[in-house]
Amino acid sequence: MKIAVCIKRVPVMEVKFAIAKDGASVDETGLKYDVNDFDLWAVEAALQLNEKNAPGEVTVISLGPDAASEQIRKALSMGADKGVLLKADKVPGDAFAVAEALAAELKAGAYDVILFGKKSIDFDNSATGAMVGELLGLPVVTGVSKLEIAGGKGTAHRAVEGGVEVLEFPLPAIVTVDEGLNKERLPSLKGIMAAKKKPLETKPAQLGGAGVTVSKMELPPERAAGRIVGEGAAAVPELVRLLQSEAKVL
Amino acid sequence: MANVFAYAESRGGEVRKAGLEAVTAARQLADQTGGGEVHALLAGAPGVAAQAARLAEVGADVVYVVEHAGLAQYDAESLAATAAERIRAGGYRAAVFSATTQGKDLSPRVAAKLRAALAPDAVAIGVEGDAIVVRHPMYTGKVVGTLSIAASPALLSVRLGAVAPAPNAKAGRVETIQPAADPGASKVRVVELREGSKGKIDLGEAPVIVAGGRGLKAADNFKLVDELADAFGNAATGATRAVTDEGWRPHSEQIGQTGRVVSPELYVAVGISGAIQHLAGMRTSKTIVAINKDKEAPIFKIADYGIVGDVFDVVPALTQAVRAAKAAH
């Protein structure tokens, strides 16, 4: 099977962010980057599908600055076969702009399955995969926590409000990956060496105009420090009193 | 003066809280852009039209109703086609969806069909000059972005709890329409719906969430969480990743960076340390209570009220006290 995986370079979140001078982006000073969590599971899913349905080829695609080639290399070192960097110095906050550029690249690839993460943890649009599906006229299943492909058709599970849907769909198709589908493998030393020789093509991203602009970014207000009501079960009556009279939630 | 569209989510023939909130949000936008009409789209199996009155109560001037046996369950392809066609025909300034699992699946499809801009997961909505603006949490909730859309239609999805439905009765004139695509012809087919426990409140909709962490020590002990949730009566249960990794609870209950993002009136964290990836999913809760035996646990930094103590001692006492308080009402 030919599988494509769209992966995004995102900051490692265990930091206190600062807002950049433009007031509408985060200050990148000192940030570390990694592959978006959900996209790592998408890469893992692609590798597992191809291990089951060999032979196959996994292409990873990222739209981002030159530095995003590090994240593509990580996916290659996990076992993906080749990478494409759609170069854009600034990644637009508008999911549709990104979706159009990704769709332009994916269109000619004749992929059987195209995998996305359910959401990017930086912009949190939860939109790109479904938009690409519409642009390419492909069936889309979002937020998949179980995935099987056999005989030219797919079966997936997705959690919805009130239960779990079991879905069937024809290929080619787009699937966006939720947590719980798998645990990503760590790149082996051998994988890291091999990745250096794998093809990574760079081309400019075909970005159109953006309909959504990020006009401002701010840090959310800090929560006021709370208080310890007391210790052990003895503190319960006071807690209940506070929930009733102060917080008014009981 | 501009009209605004709202997709009114329903399930099992009933409008969800999400649907009422989408109409409420649309009402607010219509009023802020000069008092236009709100047109809601309500889809489901035959009989769903009876729910139109509930949408009128919170501000729908017109309710477009699509009834089809194939829409007893959410059918993305058919509904996206129908919503896109209606929005195109209506010439709306904005179209409001819910930032629920369903809404997050539907809204980007509709946006792409219309080549329209989508501002997702809004916690606040408004109008600035000629632009529709929303506040959207980003970077796992550590940054809040202001997104702005100048062109029409501006699509947005609104997080549950961002607006409160209030009585604002309008005519709610019902117009029956046909689905723009036959649900039976959808490429993706739901072959089975495994329903969760009946009668359980959705995490997203629950005013109260009782969430358990590794401090509960074993799957069986989650009965403490269930019992406390029961005592509140209007509570859903949640969990940390440590717990879903252990398989003590399903992933669908996980709250946090890679789980659900929730914003209830009251969040009770039981035996949860408060790792930042967990906080990412619940920090916007209105009131947070934490029960943890370690007084240094980071959860106490964001909790409004904390009890330092053993969950096996505190939670049963709290369950009893909540039951008593509810009974006294």
Ligand SMILES: Cc1cc2nc3c(=O)[nH]c(=O)nc-3n(C[C@H](O)[C@H](O)[C@H](O)COP(=O)(O)OP(=O)(O)OC[C@H]3O[C@@H](n4cnc5c(N)ncnc54)[C@H](O)[C@@H]3O)c2cc1C
């Ligand atoms: C990329 C990434 C994504 C992640 N996404 C998520 C996510 O979406 N959601 C999430 O929750 N986590 C997520 N995590 C995991 C997160 O970092 C923490 O590991 C997790 O939240 C810890 O869960 P916990 O609080 O249940 O367990 P612990 O951190 O082990 O805390 C258990 C707490 O229970 C207390 N305790 C123990 N016994 C008792 C007792 N008898 N009475 C009272 N208190 C007791 C302890 O003092 C401790 O504070 C993610 C991690 C990574 C790296």
Ligand SMILES: Nc1ncnc2c1ncn2[C@@H]1O[C@H](COP(=O)(O)O)[C@@H](O)[C@H]1O
């Ligand atoms: N710049 C990008 N490059 C490659 N893939 C992306 C990019 N942005 C988003 N995606 C993909 O789209 C998914 C959803 O992102 P989002 O719609 O931003 O939440 C991500 O998990 C990725 O799979």
